[in-house]
Amino acid sequence: MFAYYKANQLKLAPWIFLAPGLIMFVLYVIMPVFQSIAISFYAWDGLGEKEYVGMANYVELMDDEAFYTSLKNNIIWLVLYMLAVPAGLFMALFLNQNVRGIRLYKSLFFFPFVISQVVVGLVFSWFYDPSYGLMNILLNAIGIDSIAVLADENLVTYGIIVAGLWPQTAYCMILFLTGLNSVDTEQIEAARLDNAKGWRMLWYIILPQLKPATFIAVVVTVIGALRSFDLVSIMTSGGPWGSSRVLAYYMYEQAFSEYGFRMGYGAAIAVVLFLIMMVYISGFLYKMYRDERGH
Amino acid sequence: MKNKKMLFKKKLVTALLATVFSSSLFAGELVIYTDTSDPAPRKAFEDVVKGFEAANPDVTVKLNIMEREGYKTSIRNFLTADAPDIATWYAGNRMLPYVNAGLFEPIDDVWEKHGMNESLASSASSLTSDGKKWGVPFTYYQWGVYYRTDIFEANDISVPTNWAEFKAVGVKLKAAGITPITIGTKYLWTAAGVFDYLNMRTNGFEFHMALTRGEIAWTDERVVNTMNHWKELLDLDFFLDNHAAYSWQEALPPMVQGKAAMYIMGNFAVAPLLEAGLTEDQLGFFQFPEITPGIALAEDAPTDTLHIPANAKNKVDAKKFLAYVTSVDVQTQMNKTLGQLPINAGSQVADNKYLQAGFKMLSETKGVAQFFDRDAPAEMAKAGMEGFQEFMVKPERLEKILKRLEKVRKRAYK
The missing domain is CATH 3.40.190.10 (Periplasmic binding protein-like II)
Structure with missing residues (x-):
């Protein structure tokens, strides 16, 4: 045994170092994924006996209005949440200068990302409050009637996304700010000599160098959009009448909430969400893999 | 040295035996989980616990009051994993998932022994399933x-x-x-x-x-x-x-x-x-x-209830507590603090115009529903x-x- 170790020490050592991490990852990430998939084939209230129902949960999902509402909202989230990337970029460009106290301004702009999503949700629900909210006081001041954003089935998702963009933009901003730090000054000098300014400078010189930062920003925003849950839960609980649900929240509602006793159905929703995420995650992994090997 | 050790062992064994054999005498701890996080219900429960401890000096009650909405989702976990001896919940259909999963203890013996079939007759049906009683009511309101x-x-x-x-x-x-x-x-x-x-x-x-x-x-x-x-x-x-x-x-x-x-x-x-x-x-x-x-x-007229989880450790004292909570005087006092109606037929309704009006209305009614989300x-x-x-x-x-x-x-x- 010891002799074997001696002979293969170089091969074995990395695995020994990796072992704690791998065990955790398998125990808390990989296994639950397969458990969820397994549960999605059962009808189970989380307490009693499981009953095997095959594909019934998925069949029901295909015929469930609430599922399609959630799916639609997830897509709206995905598309609009992307605004955080350009918005973060422009904030970063704006803050990337040397004036007195710039560090303070930077931290103030970053502040929304530091505070909890729950607080963001509360702040925005007060902001939208139809009778005492700041937004409607302002609207009334210029002669527009109050809009109950969170009680309107057509506006509610957009209202929550705006709240979500506030911290997400700050996050993207920080990513771009660090990216801007490593922009090659010599290239900028050279471009300047060639008379590049403004947009052309940004588009041809700065942005290509920000590619890694942009990539990370897009990935975290996609994932952030797909797992949006806290804001929906805090601001509307999925309402009015379920029109602001997203898949993650619908899964929670079916499986864990006050009226949810359908673990199997919840698991089926989670599997669908997992598959959607898988598209992005495998793209992300593929790119990482390619980059590591040097194209 | 050796002698000392022996002595200690002997003492330990006696102590253990005492706990095993005289559970009624040396019962110890009663753990109660409630969702009564608002000020009035919180006080009502604390008072009841004080009264119960005074009447049963051998029992120490550990009262754990949780936030009302959070309680509704955590009950599923603690009933299976780490059950208290008594937990608050709701009558009607809302208790059925736990009854059917075998997580609540049937307590017909308590109803029999303390004459609850008469004194709590009005809420008996909402706590009955499969011909057994699964808890006791402690308050209701119109x-x-x-x-x-x-x-x-x-x-x-x-x-x-x-x-x-x-x-x-x-x-x-x-x-x-x-x-x-x-x-x-x-x-x-x-x-x-x-x-x-x-x-x-x-x-x-x-x-x-x-x-x-x-x-x-x-x-x-x-x-x-x-x-x-x-x-x-x-x-x-x-x-x-x-x-x-x-x-x-x-x-x-x-x-x-x-x-x-x-x-x-x-x-x-x-x-x-x-x-x-x-x-x-x-x-x-x-x-x-x-x-x-x-x-x-x-x-x-929704009824709030107390149940003994099937996995409770101290069922003997839990049953005592249920009998105590539903007794005539405790019900009068407790619901006065709660601002709600007592469930014991012998209790007095607080001198409060809303409660008096509600009590009069409910005693004349033919049917009492729990509430949509408790009945369905x-x-x-x-x-x-x-x-x-x-x-x-x-x-x-x-x-x-x-x-x-x-x-x-x-x-x-x-």
């Missing part, structure tokens, strides 16, 4: 219409007793620029209270119970009648604007400020209304008026309440909503 007496007087309105009068009240209030009924449906259940009353008044108690038991189609003409009555109120613009954005507490200020005159609510709304500045002279209570003439008036199973309740909220904002979708509920009904009752 639902009905709370209203601003001063606004009614100022507009020369008298308390309505039938549907036409009720609608006329609303028309008068509207003319005076006052919202007739305040409501906040963000958390859905408030709308279910309105539905319960409209349905029980339109079709009667038996029909309502059959509907929540899943025996009647949601697309049934009689349900449509109920919803049409609701639509009459919506057409008259009875309810607070933007109600889907408010919780029930957030719907209180319009009533306090005199911008709204009525609230269809449980008696727990009285305390915050009085605290917010209304006086007892300004706030009145009346029974929800008759709709279909001749149908007996049934009421919503979870899945149906959730879908139903969402449908009611949607209907209140988009009444034109009635047919679609009822079809959807019918689909849920076919699946939820198996």
